[in-house]
Each structure stands twice: as structure tokens, then as C-alpha cells.
Amino acid sequence: MTTDPVAALAFDQLVPPETVNRRSPREVFVTDHARLGADEYAIAVRIAPDHPLWSDQRAPWHDPLALTEAFRQAFVVVRNGYLDVPRGTPSAVQQITLNVPGTDVFRADGATPLQGVVKVRVTQTDDSFDIAGDFVVGSVPAMSLSFSSLLFDRDYYREIREYQRSRRAADLAAAPDAKPVDPGSVGRNDPANVVIGPAVRPDRYPLLVDRTHPSFFDRDYDHIPASLLIEAMRQSALLSAAEAGLRTGEAALTRAELDFGIFVEIDVPAECAVSVAGGPGSMAATLGIDQGGVRVASGTLELTGLNP
Template sequence: MSAPDQVVHSLSEKGKVQVDFQSTVPRSLVHRQSLGEVILTDWQDLGSDRFLVAAQWPRGHGYFEPVDSMYFDPLLVVETLHQAALLLAHTAYDVPLEHHFLAEELQYDLHADGLLLRGGPAQILLDVGFSEVRRRRGGLTAFRITADLTRDGRTVGRCRATARIVASADYTRYRRAGGRHRPLPEQPLPPLPLPPKRVRRTAPHNVVLGATAERDRWPLRVVLDHPTFFDRPSDHVPGLLGLEAMRQALQALHPAETVLPTVLRASFRSFLDITETCHVHAATAGRLGAHVALRQNGVTAVEGMMAGIDASAPGYCTGAFSRVGSGPSTAGATGG
């Protein structure tokens, strides 16, 4: 049965709101060049800094690959939240398209059953709230975004993030002050990748950890022509690439399992420059968790915790996932 082109979403205090999945939102509103990288399809303003956003997750994608051929990639949740934040900032809060968004904190808690592949693309609804909104001279400068994700009326999970917004001219001055906003030299060759199977990838170009004899420390591979990480040119390592490094480090520490990361806590402290070497450090945390830090020139730029469940464990998944308002089927681990 094909997925409906439109969904009428019931909100007890707002009545019913309709969103559709027939086409994507304009790619410029989510800072993407390729239409194939746009996930969002529609949105509605519910008032009082609350919004309903529609998204469609593809079953097949060059980077967002299914986990163990059973689950949607959990980092689709991150990209969906990222695009929702951009879309709403530009449309609901009138942030100019050329402004820069700097992530500070990111968290998610997911229900593994909600990520199951079910014979087609997933129609996702996000109940989004903006809070801790800060303005300067009438323009939005910082915010917290929280989103509850549902699929066919059932819970997928919750994600949260905080971000700052910087005008293009201010961003350029800031980067130049650090001596880092300059024309890029010819791209140096990235280190050879780890074997793709070790980090549960099918293609070497999606492996972001470099080969090394060390068990818990790897050089970060930055490939500037990667179609997802660098869909648009950037003078620094994108946040999604840093999170993928965390996910692959978690997997590399647990080679006997196929880890589905259902819990994430991440902090972005400073830029990672694409022309300088970065190393990914990891330590186990619990049965299927890891603390990970990305360090450059002795400074920790990104750090956090990621944990999950073994997607390849027989009999794990029940085949049904929680309806909205019920408790989680499992979260694998918890974080602060």
C-alpha cells in the first residue's frame, strides 16, 4: 500500500492540522544544493513558537544506509532536526538565508522499533517547539529546538538542540581573526580508511575514520567532495561529519555487534578546520556505549556520548513500536 500524500494530524488543543508529503520544501531553506538531500516536505505554524513539520525518510540513500538491513539510520533524525531548525528560522523567524547557524548542544533518545524499515519510505511528523529564543535588534540570534518525532501515530523519539545564529559578515570577521578563513589549498589526500565492514559501512567513501594500529584513536577522514557532508562548500568540518565519526568510533569499539545508536549526547565547542589533522578518541561506556572526543591541535572541539542496542541480536525487535503517550519500547541506554 502506498503512503498517503497528505496526513491530517490531530492536536487536542489546536484541532486538526494538515501537512503533505508530495514534494520537498525549497532546498535553499534547508541549506542544501542537491534536491536528493532535502528531507522535509511541509510545515505548519501552530502559534506560540510551536510548529508541525513533515519529513520523508528514503529507504535508500548514498550516505544514510539502513542499519543491518532492518533499521533506518538514526542520524536521519539529526539531519531532520537540522533541516527543521533551518526551515523554521528562515520562514517563521525571518532569519536571512546567508546567515550562519552554529550548533552548541545536540541530544536524542530514540525507540529502536520506530526506526524499523517497513516496505517503503517513512512519513515522519515532528512536533517542534522553539524556546530560549534570543534576539538582537529584532533578529533571532539563538534558540533551543525540541522535536517529538512520530510515524503513523507512533513514537520514534525526541531530539533537542541549541544553536547560535551569526550574520555572514560577523562570521567572516570571526574566522579571519583566527587566521582560518582563507582560500583552501589543493585538498590533501585523506588517510586510508578503516575497512568498511569494521564500521558497518558498504562504501569506503562513507568511512570517516582513518586506518591505524590503535584500537581507540583514529585520524578523521575529511573528503571535500563527499555528496552529503559537503553538499555545500564549507571552511570547517560539518557537525554531521563529527557525529558520524562518533558513530563509527562506537562501532569500532564493539566489533562483535552491529550497534544501532539510540541515545546521543553531543557538545560542539569550537570549529574543526578541514586543513588540519583531527583525531577521534573513544572509550567504552557501558555495554554498547562510548565516550568520544574529536581533538585538533590539542583542543577538544566536539565531544559526547553515544549508546545503543545490538541491531543484529536475534529476537530483539518485537515488530511493533510505541504509540504516542506510551512508554518507550527500549532506549538501549540513558544519558544525562
């Protein structure tokens, strides 16, 4: 009798934090995993309904953006557990594309976790990896996501970062003395989860980087992690979209195409520039993150109003 490896996946116990390059068990989403084929894998994930970041929503919905972290953890499991990449190997995300076909599966009751299976195909070319797949809840596709990641030799990574930091040293200006925008204006309840300040110029928002944040900086980084950059883009888009009539407390990120260039330094001021188009039910935003006169990340987001 053949057992379906996906059906056999369990959701009752999280893997150890080091399995997904985390420190706190609170930040672990993966519960189980299996190999389906030569380059295909299934990873069970569970996101707690009281997670301090990803469940900090004004509206009663699970946050689709939490799945970017779920996919990242799935890739870490695959590369370390199945592809023999040494743990702790430096890496950088280069591109992310995601699409949410419908939001009903993300309805939340405040007590039930968001859980499902990440099914991915991982292909490798030298030190570059392409990851593509779907997050499925039961039999319902909830998100498709693909991203590319580059892995570095430790010594080479150190050389790159030293060179980049030396080139950016002249840009070390005092960070803006900005307070977070109102949490409700970006769909949050907790001010600690707000990562932008009020606009310094029309539709340009300074990034606020708190290295003590328990989710964004659960492990040591020598740069701003992609998760914080994406959140800054989303919050910037929400603020600008609100001026065009979108109810930001009831809007979800449902589509994204993002590109990441050089590493974004923690100690150099950065801003997110945004322009939006659309109407009250759906907005498209074009964004870029600038640091020291260089565009270090860019892309487009789509925000969709949630029906109560």
C-alpha cells in the first residue's frame, strides 16, 4: 500500500528553530516535510493566530504576506536537508513574484492557525537557486510564489560586504528622527510593527529599522532583511493608496513582483518612493527603495479590498 506523502504530513509539532535558520520557536512555521520527486518537495507550515507580527492585523484576516516567510523557511529546509548546503551559508534573495488567487481562505477567527502545505520545485544552477510553488490549504490553492536566491561562499560574502560598506561609508548621515506612522493607517495594531515614518516628501517614506524587533531580526543580519523591505513597501503603498480611497485596514497584498539589488545597509538612511493607480476596491503601486542615491529594491504591488 502506497502512502501519499502530502497526506502524511503532520502539523502538530514545529521543527527545531535551527532547521529554518531561526532562534526563537515563535518564529518557526515549518512542522513537517517530504520529498516528492527529484526536485519537488512538500513542506507543512502552521502560522499561529497570535503571532506578534504576522497576526497583527486590523481586519479579521490572516496575512498573505506571512507566506513569504513560510516559503523562505521551506527553501532553507530543502537546501540544508535535501541538497546538502551547509547550515549558515550566506544567501540573498534576488527576485520575488507572488499571486493570491482569492482571499476567502485567509479569513481568520482569531483562534485557528493558518496551516497548509507549501509545494515547491527547487532547481539549482551553480550557486543560484530558483524556487517556485504553491501554498495549498486543504485542496484550495491560496498563493503561488516564486523567487530566486543566490548563495555565497563565506569568505567571498565577507569580501563583498566589506567592499559595499566601504563604498557606502560616505553616506552615513544621521537617520531621520522620525516616529512611526499611526499603526491603523498601515493595517497594524502594534506600533512596534510599523517600519516607516511620515512622508519626508510627497509619497516618499523613511524606513525605520529596529534591530530589536523579534521577527525581522530574529537572527543576526549585517543588512536590512528582505522581509522588512517588503513590509516597508507594503506600508508605503497602503498610506498612498488611502489617499486614493482604499480602506487600508481592510486591504490585502494580493500580487507582487519585486527585485532586490545590492544589500541594504542598516545604518544608512533609506526611503521608499511610491506611486499608486486604481480605485477604492483595488490599487496597483509602483515602488522603489533608495539608499545613498542608489535604488536598492523595486517592484510593483497590488492591494485588494477585503470583503467583510
